[in-house]
Structures are given as C-alpha cells and as structure tokens.
Amino acid sequence: MKSLIWFLLGVVGGFVAAHLLDKNPRGHELLAEVDARIGAFTDRMTEAYREQESRSAEAHAGSSEDRA
Secondary structure: HHHHHHHHHHHHHHHHHHHHHHOHHHHHHHHHHHHHHHHHHHHHHHHHHHHHHHHHHHHHHHHHHHHO
C-alpha cells in the first residue's frame, strides 16, 4: 500500500512539474521537442509492427497453401 501511495505521488508530481515547465517558453519548446521525438518513435514502431504482421500473414498463408 505504501508503494502505491509513493507511485501516485510521483505521477501527480510529474504532471505538476510538466504543467509548470509548459508555462515557460523554453520549457514549452522542450516539451514540444520531446513530444515530436516520441511521436516519431511510435510511428516507426507502428510501421515495423505492421510490416512484421504482414510478413507473418504471408508466411501463414504460404504454409496453408502447402497443406492443400
């Protein structure tokens, strides 16, 4: 239970710190840059996942044709 309280305090503290940082013009730029990097990373991960998913589907379809 004590760990949960510390976790929640950390999350709330992070939100408060981000809010205060966002009010500062330099902090706003920093958060925008971090957000852009996270967006680029998630876009690359999504693209890689979809490519792997299509390869897996092709391999599965090929193995089904071999049995027929």
